[in-house]
Amino acid sequence: MKTYLVTGGAGFIGSNFVLYMLNKYNDVKIVNLDALTYAGNLENLKEVENNPNHVFVQGDICDQELVTKLFDDYKFDYVVNFAAESHVDRSIREPEVFAKTNVMGTVNLLNCAKNAWYTEENGWLDGVKYLQVSTDEVYGSLGDTGYFMETTPLDPHSPYSASKAGADFMVKAYGDTFKMPINITRCSNNYGPYQFPEKLIPLLINNCLQHKDLPIYGDGLNVRDWLYVEDHCKAIDMVVRQGVLGEVYNVGGHNERTNLQIVKKVISYIGENVDKEVTENLMKFVEDRKGHDRRYGIAPDKIKADLGWYPETTFEVGIEKTIKWYLDNKEWMNNVTSGDYQKYYSKMYK
Ligand code: NAD
Ligand code: TYD
Numbered sequence: 001m002k003t004y005l006v007t008g009g010a011g012f013i014g015s016n017f018v019l020y021m022l023n024k025y026n027d028v029k030i031v032n033l034d035a036l037t038y039a040g041n042l043e044n045l046k047e048v049e050n051n052p053n054h055v056f057v058q059g060d061i062c063d064q065e066l067v068t069k070l071f072d073d074y075k076f077d078y079v080v081n082f083a084a085e086s087h088v089d090r091s092i093r094e095p096e097v098f099a100k101t102n103v104m105g106t107v108n109l110l111n112c113a114k115n116a117w118y119t120e121e122n123g124w125l126d127g128v129k130y131l132q133v134s135t136d137e138v139y140g141s142l143g144d145t146g147y148f149m150e151t152t153p154l155d156p157h158s159p160y161s162a163s164k165a166g167a168d169f170m171v172k173a174y175g176d177t178f179k180m181p182i183n184i185t186r187c188s189n190n191y192g193p194y195q196f197p198e199k200l201i202p203l204l205i206n207n208c209l210q211h212k213d214l215p216i217y218g219d220g221l222n223v224r225d226w227l228y229v230e231d232h233c234k235a236i237d238m239v240v241r242q243g244v245l246g247e248v249y250n251v252g253g254h255n256e257r258t259n260l261q262i263v264k265k266v267i268s269y270i271g272e273n274v275d276k277e278v279t280e281n282l283m284k285f286v287e288d289r290k291g292h293d294r295r296y297g298i299a300p301d302k303i304k305a306d307l308g309w310y311p312e313t314t315f316e317v318g319i320e321k322t323i324k325w326y327l328d329n330k331e332w333m334n335n336v337t338s339g340d341y342q343k344y345y346s347k348m349y350k
Helices: 012-024 042-048 064-074 088-093 095-117 159-178 200-210 229-242 259-270 276-282 301-307 315-328 330-336 340-348
Strands: 002-007 028-034 054-058 078-081 129-135 182-187 214-217 223-225 248-251 256-258 283-286
Touching: 002 012, 002 064, 002 095, 012 028, 012 042, 012 229, 028 064, 042 054, 054 064, 064 095, 078 095, 078 229, 088 095, 088 159, 095 129, 095 159, 129 159, 129 229, 159 182, 182 229, 200 214, 200 259, 200 276, 200 315, 200 330, 214 259, 223 259, 229 248, 229 301, 248 301, 256 259, 259 276, 259 315, 276 283, 315 330
Parallel strands: 002 028, 002 078, 028 054, 078 129, 129 182, 182 248, 214 283
Antiparallel strands: 223 256
16 A cells, blocks of 8 residues: 655645546555645545545645644655645736745645655665656746757746746755655646636636636737646656656647637537537637746657656547536536635636
8 A cells, every 4th residue: 555645636636636546546545635725625526535545634735743743644655746826827916825835835845754754874765755746837938849848947937837946946956965755747737627717728618608708818829738637647646656766757748729729629619508609709808917928838758758658638539528527517617616716706807
């Protein structure tokens, strides 16, 4: 039995990872530490609420006492840190919480892991590993050609990506200074079930269904490289088990699209449920995001060559599955878009 501390496991990617792992393995125990911010949702974990291999703990990754106690109680083999403030637009409005959770939270996890896993006499426990889930946004923005490689210098632009880069440097420092067994994964934009509708794809789906404007920042020609969340979960599982210690792995979907292409794709798939002409009229070009990165693109050559991972889900299949999931789970959407969401939304797009 391998025991994982998964942080942020009630959020979008974290909950998909918890479900993926517990469906795949019987010999995995997951302690899921999540603060349940606006982005965390226990509904995502309904499927495993009675699974004895899943323990949910509500708490903050910055809480040293709590994280130390969890290490004492559960003797983790692995830490997978998903917990973060994750939305660029929010980081422009409230950078402080990004610095606190994303940088200081990561440092606290590293420290607690080191205290539990390392002694001067015996060095590091065998087989343990800390995996930091990072983002390709730490590399900055690409021009029309080329891809982010693991060797691309970090050049973050938003408070979000700067805080993720800060965390990556701390993880690297623990690897370099203390020889801590670490990996860092940097993935492109994920999409799939359980994504909070502040990110582009679920926001478009929700707004189409509600006949609300579909806000397109700037000229709509910024490019993102879309990765189906299950493919990402598979990559993380592989890196935890087989990743070479100390290495960074980029995880990308080979799926570059302009935002305008995404909007049109969502409209065309959702067209059967909502009148296409109506949704097309909802498209609305709005003021550009400050410091908006133009293009992200990953060549996932290293993870493919070293671990045999590749993105299995084409965009056509992934987007259809995703939209179907949201249509089948309207109650989930209704629940997450009630209350504070309305306040947030009206502030964002007035
Ligand atoms: P999310 O916002 O959906 O979920 C984040 C989760 O972390 C939530 O459940 C939240 O409650 C929890 N959390 C926040 N602050 C916390 C704290 N202080 N202590 C404990 N838990 C806390 O994010 P996501 O999209 O699932 O992203 C997960 C990770 O993947 C993040 O580290 C993010 O930077 C990274 N990432 C995401 C994407 C993407 O497309 N979504 C792309 C690249 C990298
Ligand atoms: P987002 O989902 O916020 O992810 P990220 O900023 O981390 O890449 O945004 C994806 C792209 O879509 C990005 O170029 C910004 C753009 N966008 C819009 O045009 N309209 C929107 O309402 C949102 C949320 C994003």
